[in-house]
Amino acid sequence: MSQYVIAIDQGTTSSRAIVFDHDGNIVSTGQLEHEQIFPKAGWVEHDAAEIWNNTREVIGTALAQANLTRHDIVGVGITNQRETAVVWDKNTGVPVYNAIVWQDTRTQDIVDQLAADGGVERFKAKVGLPLATYFSGTKIKWILDNVEGARERAEAGDLLFGNTDSWVTWNLTGGTDGGVHITDVTNASRTLFMDLETLQWDEEILGIFGVPLSMMPAIKSSSEVYGTVHGSQLLREVPVAGILGDQQAATFGQAAFGTGEAKNTYGTGCFLIFNTGEEIVHSKNGLLTTLGYKLGDAAPHYALEGSIAVTGSLIQWLRDNIGMIKSAPEVEELAAAVEDNGGVYIVPAFSGLFAPYWRADARGAIVGLTRFVNKNHIARAALEATAFQTREVLDAVNADSGVDLTELKVDGGMVANDALMQFQADILGVPVIRPKVTETTALGAAYAAGLAVGFWKDLGELSSNWSEDKRWEPQMDAAERDRQMRLWKKAVTKSMDWVDEDVK
Ligand SMILES: Nc1ncnc2c1ncn2[C@@H]1O[C@H](COP(=O)(O)OP(=O)(O)O)[C@@H](O)[C@H]1O
Numbered sequence: 270m271s272q273y274v275i276a277i278d279q280g281t282t283s284s285r286a287i288v289f290d291h292d293g294n295i296v297s298t299g300q301l302e303h304e305q306i307f308p309k310a311g312w313v314e315h316d317a318a319e320i321w322n323n324t325r326e327v328i329g330t331a332l333a334q335a336n337l338t339r340h341d342i343v344g345v346g347i348t349n350q351r352e353t354a355v356v357w358d359k360n361t362g363v364p365v366y367n368a369i370v371w372q373d374t375r376t377q378d379i380v381d382q383l384a385a386d387g388g389v390e391r392f393k394a395k396v397g398l399p400l401a402t403y404f405s406g407t408k409i410k411w412i413l414d415n416v417e418g419a420r421e422r423a424e425a426g427d428l429l430f431g432n433t434d435s436w437v438t439w440n441l442t443g444g445t446d447g448g449v450h451i452t453d454v455t456n457a458s459r460t461l462f463m464d465l466e467t468l469q470w471d472e473e474i475l476g477i478f479g480v481p482l483s484m485m486p487a488i489k490s491s492s493e494v495y496g497t498v499h500g501s502q503l504l505r506e507v508p509v510a511g512i513l514g515d516q517q518a519a520t521f522g523q524a525a526f527g528t529g530e531a532k533n534t535y536g537t538g539c540f541l542i543f544n545t546g547e548e549i550v551h552s553k554n555g556l557l558t559t560l561g562y563k564l565g566d567a568a569p570h571y572a573l574e575g576s577i578a579v580t581g582s583l584i585q586w587l588r589d590n591i592g593m594i595k596s597a598p599e600v601e602e603l604a605a606a607v608e609d610n611g612g613v614y615i616v617p618a619f620s621g622l623f624a625p626y627w628r629a630d631a632r633g634a635i636v637g638l639t640r641f642v643n644k645n646h647i648a649r650a651a652l653e654a655t656a657f658q659t660r661e662v663l664d665a666v667n668a669d670s671g672v673d674l675t676e677l678k679v680d681g682g683m684v685a686n687d688a689l690m691q692f693q694a695d696i697l698g699v700p701v702i703r704p705k706v707t708e709t710t711a712l713g714a715a716y717a718a719g720l721a722v723g724f725w726k727d728l729g730e731l732s733s734n735w736s737e738d739k740r741w742e743p744q745m746d747a748a749e750r751d752r753q754m755r756l757w758k759k760a761v762t763k764s765m766d767w768v769d770e771d772v773k
């Protein structure tokens with residue numbers, strides 16, 4: 270009888286369940302989008318109860334589609350949008366507030382207050398991250414400061430915090446009836462609270478934020494049996510055996526296991542991860558230091574990360590807010606109708622600028638407008654923004670590590686766009702390579718779980734599952750590449766220093 274692993278990919282826009290076979294091929298998929306809640310400019314929330322309901326439903330869809338039962342599944346792997354903060358009551362299982370999403374910027378005042386003493390790099394040597402609204406820590410503090418009674422309940426030990434990996438795992442393993450409250454090192458490394466060396470919560474930083482240790486999940490490796498399923502009849506008693514934040518999961522799914530290997534994932538945002546092996550490298554060029562993965566008792570792998578907040582979501586914005594296209598792929602047709610961007614550059618600093626600038630005072634800018642410019646140029650500039658931002662991150666990786674990447678492995682929803690991938694190769698000056706299985710995020714979580722239960726024996730076996738689907742070679746000459754990057758950097762300067770007392 271064949272056996273399979275199921276991965277749950279709890280992403281920013283949707284939750285997916287994907288069943289994989291031993292060769293790493295997709296057998297079946299269930300997917301449901303959840304509501305994006307924007308109560309005010311800069312605020313982004315999800316309903317955590319909706320996320321859990323959707324998760325249960327997509328598990329059912331994926332199993333039914335392939336005619337499988339829990340007896341065919343050897344393990345569950347979980348991967349998730351990182352940083353998004355859920356706080357819930359451990360006695361009732363009810364969240365005290367909507368999940369505050371990684372893109373949310375409401376906590377800028379908290380960041381400013383904390384940075385008044387020591388600047389935004391105050392905790393960076395220990396946790397690898399600058400103070401920024403992006404990470405979970407300030408979001409937890411906001412909930413404790415602003416939701417009536419939350420701080421008292423937290424101090425009484427009644428509230429739990431988690432990124433959506435912890436929320437899904439707690440519910441999946443039984444919720445109020447014995448659910449395990451855990452996270453893995455990769456998710457923990459996105460909170461601002463985990464010491465990169467000890468892999469434990471730093472009680473001094475928790476104290477400065479006023480977050481009780483009792484709220485925090487136990488930190489586990491990325492690959493071990495954490496418990497078994499009790500919160501879904503469909504998977505009852507199946508071991509939950511792998512957790513990786515989605516960007517680290519994609520790196521794992523791309524089989525970028527070794528020092529010096531990298532991948533770039535093009536989804537809502539874009540995240541380049543560069544594996545630095547067992548060495549903790551502190552960036553001098555605007556990258557984050559983060560956990561790559563940790564397999565059971567083995568030593569952890571660290572990584573440098575270039576996080577770009579807005580890439581695919583700029584295309585969604587053209588669709589939903591501006592009405593320029595009806596579906597994301599339409600942007601490709603529009604862009605193909607013109608030879609170049611007509612001098613237009615879009616800097617999508619909707620949540621300020623993340624890597625490599627970390628400028629909270631930036632806001633989105635469209636520059637270079639003339640009477641000549643039409644919607645085709647805008648479409649093209651929107652796509653090009655993704656490629657320019659990626660080049661800046663890659664330059665930072667080169668500067669920090671001294672490694673000149675000779676190719677880039679890519680994945681995520683936007684890599685379906687041929688023109689974008691060609692432009693990406695042109696702007697980087699190195700080949701861009703897409704693997705056959707582009708659901709690398711889910712695959713990485715499946716690998717972590719499958720390794721823990723002995724479904725796969727080692728990393729070598731996983732590497733042999735990876736195969737190339739398509740490769741884009743750079744065609745642009747170096748002078749043109751340099752010209753475009755110079756103009757892009759100039760456009761970036763125009764987006765900065767926009768937020769002031771009147772414009773938040
Ligand atoms: N053909 C396309 N061209 C450009 N962008 C696209 C295309 N298809 C999808 N996208 C963008 O890709 C993103 C979806 O990718 P996905 O990897 O599923 O994202 P996430 O995991 O962040 O939810 C959306 O933001 C969408 O706008």
Ligand SMILES: O=P(O)(O)OC[C@H](O)CO
Pocket residue numbers: 279280281282349350351352371514515516536537538
């Ligand atoms: O869910 P995604 O793919 O948009 O990824 C979100 C990232 O984990 C945010 O850090």
